[in-house]
Amino acid sequence: MMIVVHSLAYSRAVRVVWLLEEIGTPYDLRTYDRTEAYRAPETLKALHPLGKSPVIEDDGLVLAESSAVLRYVNEHYAGGRFAPEPGTQDHARHDEWLDGAEGSFARSIIASFWAARSGAEMEARMRDELARNMAYLNAVLSERRYLMGDGLTLADIQFAYLLAMAEKTGALAPYADVLTYWHRLSREPALRRALAKTGPMMPERL
Structure with missing residues (x-):
């Protein structure tokens, strides 16, 4: 089962996709268009109450917020190599x-x-x-x-x-x-x- 990335157009989700491309980890990318008011569509609220992007799904985990997602992907898929050694x-x-x-x-x-x-x-x-x-x-x-x-x-x-x-x-x-x-x-x-x-x-x- 591969990680799923929910990506809104013109959004911070590119951060997560960039990291996954750096690592070379397979992922399932699902994209969403913005509304005329430049907002996320209601369909994103079905994934996470904040209704924003990025959101990832991985082995039952649904996670939002860019920094949290980047840390998670780095720790679980990149061996931590995109951050300095913890404790330093x-x-x-x-x-x-x-x-x-x-x-x-x-x-x-x-x-x-x-x-x-x-x-x-x-x-x-x-x-x-x-x-x-x-x-x-x-x-x-x-x-x-x-x-x-x-x-x-x-x-x-x-x-x-x-x-x-x-x-x-x-x-x-x-x-x-x-x-x-x-x-x-x-x-x-x-x-x-x-x-x-x-x-x-x-x-x-x-």
Whole structure:
């Protein structure tokens, strides 16, 4: 029985498919279109009460939330090789990035996306938060190829979706090292294979 990935169009589900492509583990991909309001269809609520994507099914387990799914797949199918050794300081730092993507970083990036999509002005406090976050990320990436150094980890996979969103709104333009990093991620062969199956992370038009 293979793992089932439920993938909504233009969603974070590409993270899970990317990791599975890196590992080479067989999976069953089931795709869903967004509504005209850019929301998930009601059919996803039949799988998980949150009605969001990604959701995986594996041996009776139904699991949502990107970071939880990435950790599960890494531990059960990749021997943990996409994260530093548990119990080390590097592992703690990696978790900071992995959880921080949808914690500290996501809010202002998503605010930028929806402001651009609706033609509205972004709130000043969100602009300030976005600038602070991106400046920090840019400083870190000025000294390394990936978030943890020279090798791809779950944290990089987690960040890619948000960076695709930020580039779509022009938010990456002032941050050369973040932009270079995002372009490096976008050339990863496993990500390209994933996108060929899930479709693009962002719509062509906002």
